[in-house]
Amino acid sequence: MSDEQIIDLLQKKEYEGLEMLIDIYGYSIVTTIRAILNQSVEQNYLKDVENAVFYKIWENASLFDSTKSSFKTWILTITKHCSIDKKREIIRSSRMEPVELLPEQGETFDPFEKEHFLDLVSSLSSEDQLIFLKYYYYKEYPEEIAQEFQLTKETIYARLSRGRKKIKQALEGSLS
Incomplete structure (x- = not known):
């Protein structure tokens, strides 16, 4: 199955396209997510990011432009950005303290x-x-x-x- 066929199916919102995407590029996507979310505290979020990536690809398939990048590059760029966003979110949330525990300060x-x-x-x-x-x-x-x-x-x-x-x-x- 070619990238063009997968893109066409995704743009038509046919689940077969998503299944093919997962079969062909799923390993690369998961590997990229794991490379970025590689701390033990982040392991609980791997599936969430994976689902977010597939959803984002599904929703934005019509935005893919083959003149700007290959399909795989486009997919892995989305994966990287979703993973980094989640990493930032995890870091920010782990640094927050309840207001009542904060010292009084100006x-x-x-x-x-x-x-x-x-x-x-x-x-x-x-x-x-x-x-x-x-x-x-x-x-x-x-x-x-x-x-x-x-x-x-x-x-x-x-x-x-x-x-x-x-x-x-x-x-x-x-x-x-």
């Missing part, structure tokens, strides 16, 4: 509070956001991150450095 903006930091990191590319999260929040070693992304350790350090500079510029822009 309304001050601390850009290095975790919630604000996640907003600052959003100015980076998706891959650099993951590198930052793995390094600063999950305390993974650069060697581990490099291996996972199939990059050199030096490249990881360079991306962290460039990312810090970009965040600093964004921070200086928001404070002035």
Whole structure:
């Protein structure tokens, strides 16, 4: 079955297209999700993200443009974005404390509070956001991150450095 046939079936909202999509690309989708949601606390969300990806592909099949990318690239881009969104949601929700447990304090903006930091990191590319999260929040070693992304350790350090500079510029822009 060709990608064109799958796309045609999906655009016509025929379930056979979704079944073929799962048969052909399901493994790649699940592998991508697991690569991004790779922390133990995130394992409970794998099926949710998988379902969200298939639903998003189903709903947006008419938006696929073969002149911009291959079908597989389009699918895996949707998968990556859904997975990163869920990762951000998990991180944000795990950092929240009930209001009654928070100490009394004035309304001050601390850009290095975790919630604000996640907003600052959003100015980076998706891959650099993951590198930052793995390094600063999950305390993974650069060697581990490099291996996972199939990059050199030096490249990881360079991306962290460039990312810090970009965040600093964004921070200086928001404070002035």
